Amino acid sequence: MSEARTILIADDDRAIRTVLSQALGRAGYNVRATSSAATLWRWVEEGAGDLVVTDVVMPDENGLDLLPRIKRIRPDLRVVVMSAQSTFTTAVKAAQRGAFEYLPKPFDLKELLQVVGRALAAPATPAAEEEAPEEKLPLVGRSPAMQEIYRTVARLTTTDLTVMITGESGTGKELVARALHDYGRRRNGAFVAINMAAIPRELIESELFGHERGAFTGALARGVGRFEQAAGGTLFLDEIGDMPAEAQTRLLRVLQEGEFTTVGGRAPIKANVRIVAATHRDLRLAIRNGQFREDLFYRLNVVPLRLPPLRERAEDVALLARHFLDRAKSAGLPFKQLDQSAIDRLRAHSWPGNARELENLMRRLAALYPQEVIGAEAVDAELADAGPGMAEEPGRGPETLEQAVERHIGGFMSAQKDGLPVRDLYERVLAEVERPLLRLALSATRGNQIKAAAMLGLNRNTLRKKIRELDLPVVRGLT
Template sequence: MPKGTILLADDDTAIRTVLNQALSRAGYTVRLTSNATTLWSWISQGEGDLVITDVVMPDENIFDVLPRIKKARPHLPVIVMSAQNTFMTAIKASERGAYEYLPKPFDLKELINIAGRALSEPRPSLQPADDDGTDIPLIGRSAAMQDIYRMLARLMQNDLTVMITGESGTGKELVARALHDYGKRRKGPFVAINMAAIPKDLIESELFGHEKGSFTGAHGRSAGKFEMAEGGTLFLDEIGDMPMEAQTRLLRVLQQGEYTTVGGRTPIKTNVRIVAATNKDLQSLIHQGLFREDLFFRLNVVPMRLPPLRERAEDIKDLVRHFFALGEREGLPVKQIQPDALDVMLRYRWPGNVRELENLVRRLAALYPQDTITANQIENELNQISLTTDVQPEQKVQNLAGAMESYLEQLFKEFGDSLPPPGLYHRLLREIEYPLICASLAATKGNQIKTAELLGLNRNTLRKKIKDLDIQVVRGA
């Protein structure tokens, strides 16, 4: 059985009772209090091996007490609980030296596991940032966002390379900036480069700089992004669009910590933190020979997936309020939103994610004279979006998923209390595979090698599917 005394502080009697029972059953001795004064008295007297405490106490905020705890007993682990589940809560807990941050509600088994880890592996304290944290860069209280906040808090005080993945509009650069602005490199520069926005023959020059006369038009020496980001963070956005030649040079930088400019010969040492991002499937690109596997493993030290907005719909209300407030600060009229209008937003799939939501909110604030936004206005705007022809390819894929979801909902409604005939999965799979393979063969003019690469399938697998689906292949058609 584990041993140790836990000091538990929470002003909610029910929470104290439940946690006391769970921790006692796990074999710990538990002392309970409802205020920060008693907790500090116990700690200052040397009592307790672990602290579990709520943030907001009747007499004092625990974030004001944490620095005193870390100064008096630097190796005493403190687990912070909070119902104020924002990004800044997680960051403040980490900055002030908390061992772990747990957003309420949480799983009791998770708490027991963390407590056991904290008692056996106490961590050193972290130095607080200079920023007072009044501007919250990330919005959302959903479970998916809590996972992001906790991961960010753990990454702030190290230089591990991070790979951020997620659909377009989920906020990958915003997360990268938060990682920089609240981390130990915050006094250094944050430099971003979008691989998809730069001509491929200029990417190496943009990244590593070039010397005078190194190519046509190079009239003088030019610093690259690595040099500009020295001592700070370099954000490589859309890394999946980086050409192979540049990938090779980037791999050298990650392996050896140095680079040469285009046309240069002298190696230059570099001290930057790399954060990469992509909305593409890099594993698929690796299989197609378009992305280096060794570079992927160098970049993917800490993978971080940002959830699409449809997976965190409970955050929409907070996001809408936040974007309206930003608009008001920029001079847009003050707006409110009716509950049924919010319901319309909750039902929408948001293929453009948070960026699409922000654009909609700004448009509502700017174009509608009414103080309160109605459901009809939201529906009209969303209908206009669905009729827009300028849709990105990844958004079309998401719209396809939405159409399939609607189709299935209607299908099950038609059968009422009964179910469709058995074999639904294989019937639907055939309906999708047949036109997909036919269209891909048409796009490659019947070239099965290119079709297999396009679909990300093994050539033998593609041949078998063509045979099973009885697809006629015509070369050059």
């Protein structure tokens, strides 16, 4: 029988040390626990332990500061970082300094045991990346949904993998794309963004790949495209779902071959960029309708990253509101605070415009109201003036699911020239409801299909069949 592996625990909270020691001991590990970073460092220097589980904040030293030193003397010793400071920067620093995993507190003991098992079984970790400079937080929120985003983005900053960001308008897709760039390997290169919905169809190829003089009427000089501008950096293709078919074909060829030619040119140019794409559209539905190439989708969807709408992270609303008020003050607007009634009213709103709507509201409150402390009355007044579909009636609470579906279908019908959809409306609506329902259940259970089936009240085999039919990704997390 092989000797039990030893786990080194460092946390200044005695209760956490006790709980972790008991859980790991029951799982068959030897455990040594301390409240001191100095003691942990001594154990590491002595060659003790097969895995470190450490808190960030300790009385004598920050746990993150220990990581590079541990990696220098024992590069194969894996480290799991725990923290109640559940911010994007903490997750990124943990990844960049060589942590195997970052666990925001509070966490489930089963999750910790799974992480410990993966860490002990994993191959040797590569050297930590050079750390990005300290910056203001690009992403804000401490909800479980945002913690998953932080952990995934932190892992992706150490790679050049292509990322597909999906989410409703106003959820912060470009913010996440910029974070991937600013904290990643290519941060010294350019971040170049192009919005496919804002470029005329006939100019998209020239905008992306550039053109030679005389390539078309009005091309009086050579034009440099976005691929060349982003060389060595990141190219952000926003609203990729609105790219016309002919440009999709050209982009697919570039992704396959790793090079492109300018419009009117012949010499190939190497495509030295990281691609991050984003869309608010359901691209799988667009593929079924013949509006988007399936082969291009799979080239772009290497790592899918879904951003939750604000209504799915209501616990972040107060934090975001204060963040936006601070930004408004930095922009020269008067300092404002929110009382509890205002915060309660903000949390009750359904936020169809997501974080962008919330930011605009905070700027209006800062600019238009003389009082320093803002109450629910001012919030109600501004929400009522925001326009149709942007506010709820006071006292009625958030929009119901039935009302939201009816509004969505009504908008879809009114967008058709003859007032009717093309075909298969019943199946399309069911798919639009069923897909996010299953996706959210899988996300809430971290990909555990048994728990997701129990949550939904479905048979496990039925859930598996639905996952296959809807082509839903089931990801427990990148390792």
